[in-house]
Amino acid sequence: MSNTIRRFYSAFLILSSILFFHVGCTDKVDKTPPNDSPKNGTIHISVDETFKPVIDEQLKMYHATFPQSDIKVEYKSEADCFRDLNKDSTRLIIVARGLYKSEADYYKSVLTYYPYFEVLAYDAVALILNKENTDSVYSLSKLKDILTGKEDITAVMDGKNATSTVRFLSDSVMNKLPFGKNVVSAGGSEVVIDFVAKNKHAIGFVGLSWIGNEYEPKQQELLKQVKLALVECKTCEEKDMFAKPSQATITYMQYPLARPLYYILKENYTGLGTGFINFMGLERGQLIFRRSCLAPAKMNLLKRTTNIKDKE
Numbered sequence: 001m002s003n004t005i006r007r008f009y010s011a012f013l014i015l016s017s018i019l020f021f022h023v024g025c026t027d028k029v030d031k032t033p034p035n036d037s038p039k040n041g042t043i044h045i046s047v048d049e050t051f052k053p054v055i056d057e058q059l060k061m062y063h064a065t066f067p068q069s070d071i072k073v074e075y076k077s078e079a080d081c082f083r084d085l086n087k088d089s090t091r092l093i094i095v096a097r098g099l100y101k102s103e104a105d106y107y108k109s110v111l112t113y114y115p116y117f118e119v120l121a122y123d124a125v126a127l128i129l130n131k132e133n134t135d136s137v138y139s140l141s142k143l144k145d146i147l148t149g150k151e152d153i154t155a156v157m158d159g160k161n162a163t164s165t166v167r168f169l170s171d172s173v174m175n176k177l178p179f180g181k182n183v184v185s186a187g188g189s190e191v192v193i194d195f196v197a198k199n200k201h202a203i204g205f206v207g208l209s210w211i212g213n214e215y216e217p218k219q220q221e222l223l224k225q226v227k228l229a230l231v232e233c234k235t236c237e238e239k240d241m242f243a244k245p246s247q248a249t250i251t252y253m254q255y256p257l258a259r260p261l262y263y264i265l266k267e268n269y270t271g272l273g274t275g276f277i278n279f280m281g282l283e284r285g286q287l288i289f290r291r292s293c294l295a296p297a298k299m300n301l302l303k304r305t306t307n308i309k310d311k312e
Contacts, residue, residue, distance in 0.1 A: 038275025040068035045092040045273070046084040048164050049075040049188055050207035051123065051261060053219065054292040055094060061288060062279050069272055079162035085115075091266050092273040096123070096164035098262050107266070117264040119297045120280050121289040124208040124245040125165055125257040127229040128193065130200045137242050139232040140256060143173050146203070149180015156192045156204040160185045165205050168259050190222070197225035208245045212293035231256055250295040261294065 035041055047055050052075045059071055074084075078097075084090040098117040099107070108114050127143075129136060145151045147169060158165050170176055186192045189206040196204040204226070211223045230242035233254045241254075249255035263280070267273040279285045286296040 036272040038270055038272060038278065039066040041272045042070040042072065043091050043272045044072045044074070044089050045094070045276075046074050046076060046081040046090050047094040048078050048081055048096055050096070050158060050164055051094060051209055052189075053213065053216070054121075054209040054261075054289060054294060057288050057292060058276075058280055058285060061284065062276055065279075065284075066275070069275070071272065071276060077159050077162040078164035078167060085264060085266065091271075092276070093264050094120075095262055095264065096168060096259050098260075099264060111266060111268070113268045115264055115266045116277075117262055118277075118281075119260040119262055120277070121261045121286075121297050122250050122258055122295040123261050124212075124250050124255055125168055125205050125259060126208045126211060126245045127231055127257070128196050128204045128206060128211070128226040129229050130196055130202060131225070131227055132200050133203075133227075136227065137230045140173060140234070143231070144177075147174050147179055147183060148177050149182050152182055154199065154202040155183045156195050156202055157183060157185050158189045158192050158206060159187070164259070165207070168257070169205065172257065193222050193226055203229070208250075209292050209294060212245065212247075213291065214293070215291060247290065247293045247295055258295075260297070261289075 036043060055073065055075075059073060062071065063069060076084075078095050081093040081095050085093050098119075099115065104114050127138060142151070146153050146155055157163065157169075160166070166179075170179075186195055186204075189210045192204040192206050193211070196202050211219050211226075211228075213219045228244045230244050233241040233243045233249075234256050235253045236243075243249040243254040243256075245255045245257065250258045263277045265273050265277055280289075281298040283299060286299040289296045
């Protein structure tokens with residue numbers, strides 16, 4: 001064998017060895033099994049506090065169905081949920097908005113893939129009143145006057161400017177005008193309800209899932225302390241129509257303070273986060289949203305009357 005052939009053969013062997021080693025390492029990394037699956041494992045999620053009652057029900061059913069799963073949830077403000085999404089330890093958040101394009105692009109640059117986000121159901125910001133309050137009908141312009149401080153009525157929120165309720169009202173009612181000094185914050189939805197129940201002229205804003213479930217005894221007890229106000233319907237054909245927050249008025253876009261319930265998931269494989277959002281998007285999860293008086297977004301679960309006769 002000539003020297004030229006020997007050198008070529010040696011170079012070929014060295015190159016082949018390098019390529020084999022590289023492919024072998026890459027293959028090993030790609031096939032490293034994740035430590036969770038749709039039915040088992042442990043993950044941490046953060047959820048907007050205003051959705052706590054319905055997400056508690058979702059988790060209760062999911063854990064009962066898949067006992068090997070352990071979804072550890074923390075309830076907090078919307079802004080804190082988005083801060084948690086930046087952490088490696090938090091893979092899934094449930095909030096009242098999706099990602100802005102700038103946020104999605106940022107995560108793409110960090111993660112090399114876009115997080116998934118989609119609407120699971122529609123909720124509402126319920127306007128609650130003291131039982132003795134005789135003014136139970138509110139136009140959107142009146143709400144704007146109260147929230148900007150033009151009317152000296154105490155309005156109670158479920159937190160400071162970091163909550164989804166505050167952001168939603170700022171965007172949809174106030175056109176981003178500053179809140180008046182009469183707008184105060186409370187430490188969560190139950191505190192809002194308690195404050196309004198004890199103050200005759202105060203009004204409050206909470207998520208419907210806290211007081212809208214007629215099958216939940218605790219929520220019915222909370223609703224006995226306050227009452228729901230009617231808010232001006234902007235989509236109704238008839239003028240001067242007002243609606244209370246309910247599953248029907250959300251579904252037919254009659255209640256103006258309706259809002260989406262989103263999931264945002266950082267998971268590029270089929271893990272426990274994927275399993276949980278799939279559960280909430282399919283029949284059992286959508287029925288839980290419906291039972292909680294939210295409007296399911298993924299499945300049409302309307303009742304249909306049929307007339308079936310037995311064959312003679």
